[in-house]
Amino acid sequence: MNAPFPQLVVAPPRHFVPAQAAPSQQPGLRRLGLGAPLAWGWVLGPGLLLLYWSVLSATGWLDPRILPAPWTAVETAIELIRDGRLQDNLAVSAWRAAQGLVFGTTIGVVLALLSGLTLLGGYVIDGLVQLKRGIPVLALIPFMVLWFGVGEGMKVTVIAVTVFAPVYIQTHAALRAIDLKQVELAETLELSRWGFIRHVVLPGALPGLLTGLRFGVTASWLALVVVEQLNATSGIGYMITLARNYAQTDIMLVGLVVYALLGLTSDAVVRLIQQRALRWRRTLAS
Amino acid sequence: MSAVVQVRGLIRRFTRKGVLDGIDIDIAGGEFVALLGRSGSGKSTLLRALAGLDHEAEGTGTILVPERLSVVFQDARLLPWKRVLDNVLLGLTGPDRQARGLKALDEVGLAGRENSWPYELSGGEQQRVALARSLVRGPALLLADEPFGALDALTRIRMHALLRRLSEVYNPAVLLVTHDVDEAIELADRVVVLDDGKIVADIRVALPPDGIARRERTAALQHELLGLLGVAVDASTSPYARSERIPA
Numbered sequence: 426m427n428a429p430f431p432q433l434v435v436a437p438p439r440h441f442v443p444a445q446a447a448p449s450q451q452p453g454l455r456r457l458g459l460g461a462p463l464a465w466g467w468v469l470g471p472g473l474l475l476l477y478w479s480v481l482s483a484t485g486w487l488d489p490r491i492l493p494a495p496w497t498a499v500e501t502a503i504e505l506i507r508d509g510r511l512q513d514n515l516a517v518s519a520w521r522a523a524q525g526l527v528f529g530t531t532i533g534v535v536l537a538l539l540s541g542l543t544l545l546g547g548y549v550i551d552g553l554v555q556l557k558r559g560i561p562v563l564a565l566i567p568f569m570v571l572w573f574g575v576g577e578g579m580k581v582t583v584i585a586v587t588v589f590a591p592v593y594i595q596t597h598a599a600l601r602a603i604d605l606k607q608v609e610l611a612e613t614l615e616l617s618r619w620g621f622i623r624h625v626v627l628p629g630a631l632p633g634l635l636t637g638l639r640f641g642v643t644a645s646w647l648a649l650v651v652v653e654q655l656n657a658t659s660g661i662g663y664m665i666t667l668a669r670n671y672a673q674t675d676i677m678l679v680g681l682v683v684y685a686l687l688g689l690t691s692d693a694v695v696r697l698i699q700q701r702a703l704r705w706r707r708t709l710a711s
Numbered sequence: 712m713s714a715v716v717q718v719r720g721l722i723r724r725f726t727r728k729g730v731l732d733g734i735d736i737d738i739a740g741g742e743f744v745a746l747l748g749r750s751g752s753g754k755s756t757l758l759r760a761l762a763g764l765d766h767e768a769e770g771t772g773t774i775l776v777p778e779r780l781s782v783v784f785q786d787a788r789l790l791p792w793k794r795v796l797d798n799v800l801l802g803l804t805g806p807d808r809q810a811r812g813l814k815a816l817d818e819v820g821l822a823g824r825e826n827s828w829p830y831e832l833s834g835g836e837q838q839r840v841a842l843a844r845s846l847v848r849g850p851a852l853l854l855a856d857e858p859f860g861a862l863d864a865l866t867r868i869r870m871h872a873l874l875r876r877l878s879e880v881y882n883p884a885v886l887l888v889t890h891d892v893d894e895a896i897e898l899a900d901r902v903v904v905l906d907d908g909k910i911v912a913d914i915r916v917a918l919p920p921d922g923i924a925r926r927e928r929t930a931a932l933q934h935e936l937l938g939l940l941g942v943a944v945d946a947s948t949s950p951y952a953r954s955e956r957i958p959a
Contacts, residue, residue, distance in 0.1 A: 606788055609764055613782040614802030614844075624801060628792040705792045705828050 471689065493675045498682055501675040510664065515683060518653065518660040521577070522645045522687075525584025529641060532585065533592030534634060540593075541600035542626065554593055562587050562648055566655065580652040587648035591640035599633020600626060632706070635699045642691045646684060714775075715740045715851055715884045716761065721772030723756055723765065731756055731770065732908035740851065743878060743885045745899035747892065749940055753908040754888045758782075758856050761886065776852055781845030781883075783855040787837035789829040796825035799844045815847035816840070818877060835866035839873070846881050853883040859894065871897055892936045896929055904939045912939050 475495060481487040482494030489497065505511035540550035562583060569586075573579035603626065611621045653662020661680050668676035716738035723731040731753050738744050748754040759765045761774060762782045789798045799812040816825055819839040829837060838858060845853060858874075859867045875898060878885055889895055895902045896916055904912040916932065919925050 606784070606786065607790065610784075610788045610790075611802075612764060613762055613780075616802045620802065624793070625790065628790070631792070705830070707830050 467693070490674065493678050497675050498678045502679045502682070505676070505679060511679070511683070514659060514661050514664045518649055518662070519687070521580050521652075521660065522584060522649050524581045525648065526588055526642065526645045528581065529585035529588025529645070530592050530638060533589040533637065533641070534596055536589070537593050537596035537600055537630070537634075538622065538626070541597050541630075542622070551597070554590065557586075558590055558594075562651060566651070570656070575656045580649075580657070583652050584645050584648040587644045588641040591644060592634065592637035595633040595637030595640070596630050597633075599636075600630040602633075603629040632699075632703055635695065635702065639692060639695045639699075642695055643688055646688050646691070650684065713740065714738060715777050716886070717773070717775040718757075718761070719773045721757070721760060721770065721774060723753075723760055723768045723770035723772075730908040731760065734772070734908075734910060736903065736910065736913075738852070738884045738886060740884055741882045743898060743900045744887070745895035745902045746886055746888045746905060747890065747895050747902055747936060747940065748905035749890065752905045754890075754905045755856055756908075757905065758854050758886060758888050761852075762854050777850075777884075779848060779851045781848055781850035781853050783838075783841050783845050783853065783858045785857045785860045787829075787834075787841040789837055789840055791829050793829075794825065795821065795827050795829065795832070795840050798829065798840055799825075799847055801844065803847060811847050812843075815843040818846070818880070819843045819873060833866075835862050835870065838862060838870065842874070842877065846877055846883075849881060850883045853878070853881075853885045855885065855887045857888055857890070859891075860889075867894075874898065890940075892933055892940070895936065896932050902932075902936060904936065906939070906941075912936075 478487070478492075479495050482489070482492075482496075487494070493501075502511060536550050536554065539546035540554075541547065565586065566583065569579050569583055573582055607625050607629065608621075611625050616624060649660075650662050653660040654666050657663040657666075661683055665677050665680035668674075668680065714737040716736070718734055718736045721731050721734040734757060746754045746757065756765070756768075760768070761776055762780065763776075764782075789795075790801065793801065796809075796812050796816065799815055800808055803812065805811070813822070813825060816822055819842050821836060821839055821843065824832070824836070829840070832840065838861075841858070855874075859870050862870060871894065885899075887895070887898060896918070899916055902912070902914045902916060903910055904914075912935075914932070914935070918928050
């Protein structure tokens with residue numbers, strides 16, 4: 426073929442990209458943020474611990490006199506539920522913790538507002554709270570017994586006093602960190618003091634409050650253990666103390682597991698509240 | 712028209728920044744005034760004084776402003792934890808507040824976005840919400856502190872048209888702080904130039920409606936204002952200077 430002119434060939438351009446090219450094949454930037462979180466992702470850690478414990482118990486590496494197997498705990502728990510001891514004691518404990526948590530959180534938030542929004546409040550309250558932080562709960566208990574007796578009032582007070590500190594500190598810090606620009610906005614919109622607190626201060630301090638609440642919830646269970654093992658005739662702590670006297674390691678273990686589950690559940694609840702209440706935020710974790 | 716804003720002998724000194732050195736200014740009802748000046752000339756200080764936001768300032772002088780007064784800041788300042796409509800309604804009272812808020816959102820072209828979170832909006836949309844929030848109160852005076860400064864050029868043009876239209880509807884007196892000469896000429900009835908805490912010029916814009924005369928007047932104003940701001944205008948390179956030579 427001797428064509429007078431070079432054959433015209435329509436070649437695809439050098440950088441031709443087929444339309445079907447999968448987007449995933451295109452080089453992207455390294456993602457530094459996190460991917461979409463799994464709803465039950467946090468179960469992995471506790472699950473691994475359970476697996477490790479089961480393997481050690483099943484292979485006989487773990488002496489049941491030192492730590493009974495997980496299934497022993499489950500069997501004992503079922504027995505305790507059958508004769509009603511577990512749920513009765515659990516209800517008592519949960520009620521104590523809940524009361525302490527409510528009082529402690531309320532006191533923490535109110536004190537944080539007073540100390541964060543007024544200069545005088547800041548001078549008076551903040552120093553006192555810092556002093557209180559330095560005193561361990563255990564050291565306070567003899568005085569608490571002296572002041573409030575050995576009844577429920579003392580127990581709830583100890584828990585409330587333990588809870589209020591982290592709630593106060595986190596709320597106060599978040600409140601003081603509220604952007605001055607938002608304060609100016611509230612001024613130009615002529616919000617009342619209460620309107621300012623309701624629309625600007627509380628929502629702005631809410632992330633801190635919820636962080637404080639997470640610490641507070643965990644702290645409330647700790648305080649509960651202390652007061653129940655010290656002087657009580659009911660509750661999970663009492664159940665554990667009683668079991669210790671008779672060397673019933675399986676019941677002690679059930680008590681521990683219940684404490685752990687309570688801690689984990691309450692923390693999950695607060696985290697759920699956090700997710701729901703802070704939907705307006707876009708962060709690394711969202 | 713009688714003045715809704717009267718400032719006499721206003722002196723402000725700050726330890727941090729900004730001074731005002733004897734400001735006298737009147738703004739009539741419905742008048743659109745642009746306050747032009749370099750950084751540090753005191754233009755934001757004057758606006759904050761009128762808004763009553765300068766708590767820590769020391770100074771003297773009298774300020775008379777209407778009770779119904781709104782401020783638009785450079786950033787939209789939406790509360791991130793409130794949905795768009797709740798941001799607009801913040802601090803608003805009255806039985807029909809909901810309806811008024813929705814109407815204001817409609818006027819800034821954001822009908823149907825009332826349930827969005829602020830982070831879901833673009834910068835221009837957020838600033839439109841801020842505009843709705845300030846207009847829904849029916850202000851007699853609107854104070855705007857470089858409200859378009861953080862927006863991209865195209866969005867700014869659209870916002871100019873929107874602000875002009877809305878200020879015709881609501882007819883507040885407007886004090887717009889800006890350092891953008893073109894923005895001042897396009898929007899304002901009057902341009903006040905501030906330098907080192909003093910008013911150095913007070914110019915009526917008075918643009919003719921007709922195309923060429925308008926362009927000439929614009930170019931002359933640009934030249935004058937840039938000169939006042941201390942920007943040397945080179946006749947051979949400046950687009951402002953060139954536009955003066957458009958044949959009639």
